Amino acid sequence: MTYPRYTALAQTLPASVPFVGPEAQERARGARFDARLGANENGFGPAPAVLEAIKAHAHEAWMYGEPESYELRSAIADHHGAARENIVVGEGIDGLLGYVVRLVVGAGDAVVTSDGAYPTFNYHVAGFGGVLHKVPYKGDFEDPDALLAKAREVDAKLVYLSNPDNPMGTYISAKAIEAMIEGLPAGCLLILDEAYVEFAPQDAIPDIAIDHPAVIRMRTFSKGYGLAGMRVGYAMGAPELILAFEKIRNHFGMNRIAQIAALAALKDQAGLDAIKASVAEAKRRIAQIAAQNGLMHLPSATNFVAIDCGGDDAFARRVLGELIARGIFVRMPFVAPQSRCIRVSCGPEVELQRFEQALPEALKAARSV
């Protein structure tokens, strides 16, 4: 007899990884990357006050995290003019996506997303036996109309949309998102992943009643606040939905130092502004580097820039490989035609200079095949 007796679902799942980490690539190539610009991490963050908070409270690591994240949730609620009952804090958006999928999706349940959107969401849907229906991007934008049409067609329980978008860095207007919410079919919950919202223009941020029953918004301290390694995200929604997380979440899953760091980060909005200025400058630099090489870039409402390599998927993949071979960690979109691009995360100037140096060589090598 095999041990253990896995569930029928577990038996069918592959031992898959949504992303291969840069460290695994470093082990494979036998050398460290010189520039870590591939995971949309924020090489500028966290703010100095946050670093100080981590160091000042390191000795508290012996205590479990506060299971209700009471203080942090209170501060987040204040920040948004919401109530604590509208906020659940979790182990990054990844963790929160897993929880909401678990609450809603069972065997055979329909879920809708965009083809080429966030793989970790897809991983969770598969992991709970859901059936994923994908609609194509419209150009380089996610397509609310197509998402809605598909949601109606398949009677979706969930529809996922990231705005601003990853991996393209584009965004849909607040008005379009608001119209999408109006058009959601009955019983369909929209997961609005706003991981990159701190970098987005005001026009990208919809006005949604915090208690709206058909929407859950996800935010994170990973991007704007530069704390990806700390794993703190939060979801905002109707109190009934937020309370449902209590049924299944890992109540003692939050790292105590991460809670402290996130609270310090939220309280340091000036620190966030400084980070955003650095990111804005880095975006200009990445665009400049693209232009120096005769390449177009997409306007970005995030902390990364999609550079159109000017060829097809295979060409971009060769450029990516040549960059990685030169110690530059970047990634690329998953599906065509978006996969004509490579995706470069913002980082400090010293890393961008390494990218600037490597890109012409990589393009030349990719073209010489």
Next chain:
Amino acid sequence: MTYPRYTALAQTLPASVPFVGPEAQERARGARFDARLGANENGFGPAPAVLEAIKAHAHEAWMYGEPESYELRSAIADHHGAARENIVVGEGIDGLLGYVVRLVVGAGDAVVTSDGAYPTFNYHVAGFGGVLHKVPYKGDFEDPDALLAKAREVDAKLVYLSNPDNPMGTYISAKAIEAMIEGLPAGCLLILDEAYVEFAPQDAIPDIAIDHPAVIRMRTFSKGYGLAGMRVGYAMGAPELILAFEKIRNHFGMNRIAQIAALAALKDQAGLDAIKASVAEAKRRIAQIAAQNGLMHLPSATNFVAIDCGGDDAFARRVLGELIARGIFVRMPFVAPQSRCIRVSCGPEVELQRFEQALPEALKAARSV
């Protein structure tokens, strides 16, 4: 229509919490605790070298944790003379228990544990629709024979045993555990929770082939290493079982600073020894305080001591309440007759002195009802 359309299982689950945290109790009483001795945290830890590592690497918090925990898993494997393929690192034993339950337990599947054992495990089993069967303790010890008999009776897919035991602090001999494993019914996986193993005598630590297909052992950096707030645990088992975690785990769920702290802790075995010496002394002090009040204590193979309050469940509950009212955070076992005890975690002498001062008053007040 209600939003969202929860799964049938999610609709039946209560919004329950395995434990109320001490901070929630502090908010309820409007004052901080003077002694935090209730959650089996380790007030002595982490070791100085670990604190230094956290501070030295705080600036790396912008990077995601390494998704494979490669370096940490390698070090853990070396520590145990195992291979990396035998080790999975997760967000504390709580997180790993959730994963293994998810892999194995579906609606109606039978799981066996001891009545009064770890509530978070029970929470996970309920959360995936399993049916929990409980057997009583035998005196103040978990009862392998009863667990086995029940596992056979109900055709259990999982059986849970913590050794040393929480909440009593007792342990079952290595030989008895080994015999239990021999006696497991076909297709039943033993989860051996060894969270407190660093405090246990050698005689408590069974010799189990690392590739044994019917056992998964769980360890943590929360207790001996004093890093409860960092959320790092690991499981050891057959490579096939360990690989199955890749199907469902949150690949980017680990906090990067926590990975660094755990690695530093593992490498500082002298630091662990110093912590263990402090814990051993604290256990003597707790026993002494019990004796000063005419109370018996249970011998402990953990970092806490169960004190027999000398009455019934209701009396111990009154003692507990009186201690909490006096600013002393302790907990107690959940079921009779173990709930005649209160459970006091080891901590620094200053906190034990506060407990020493409060206990006679608490006993007097509890007796005067």
